[in-house]
Amino acid sequence: MSDTLAQSIKLVFGSEGGYVNHPRDPGGATKYGITAATLGAWRKLGRKAMPPEVAALTLAEATRILDKQYAQPIRYAELPSPIDYVVFDEAVNSGPVQAIKDLQACVGAKVDGNIGINTLRAVQGINDRAALVRKLCTRRLSFMRRLKTWVTFGRGWTNRVNHVQATALAMIK
Incomplete structure (x- = not known):
């Protein structure tokens, strides 16, 4: 795993926090952005993971899931910084397909x-990464x-996206 992906995962862990089971959350x-359905599929349980199974998820396993289920589908390693982080965070929050569609x-x-x-090629052809970060966050x-x-x-989603945008803009050199 690249250093930038490890950093992006740490940032996502900061946004996602630990275990939650909000009654209005579909x-x-x-835990760590990993839903019961994702964990059940990852572990090949044939069902959603039960809340105690989700609560017991370790950082190490969550890291492997985030890499395989979210970073790889968005081709994280081939995206320029900080676009990689912005698209990755959206992939974890809204799914890789939605994140990719917004990027496209x-x-x-x-x-x-x-x-x-x-x-x-289209992403790599963008010279103004700050403008792309803002556009991605607005679209998200x-x-x-x-x-x-x-x-x-x-309100929480707005705070998260604003944090992602500010963090990504600070990454631009």
Whole structure:
């Protein structure tokens, strides 16, 4: 795992926090951004993980899941910094397909939810990474505002996206 991915995972852990099981969260029991469904699939349980199983999730296992289930589908290692972090955080929060679609829309690539060579070229052709960070975060919040759970989680999501944006902008050299 690259140093930048390790740093991004630490940042996501900071945003996601520990174990939660909010009754209005459709993801149910969650720890470190890993939902019961994701953990059940990862462990090949044939069902969602039970809340005590989610609560017992270790940082080490969560790190492996975040790498395999979120970083690899967005081709994290091939994205420039800090775009890698911004897309990764959205992938953990809203799913890799949504994060990829938002990235594709922001760089003018075909929006299909799969990162291929054309999307990578479009991203790498962006010279103003700060503008792309802002555009991605604006688009992400626009998507979230349309979710039925916005009333419950909107304030926290806004704080998270604002933190991601500020952190990503600080990464630009």
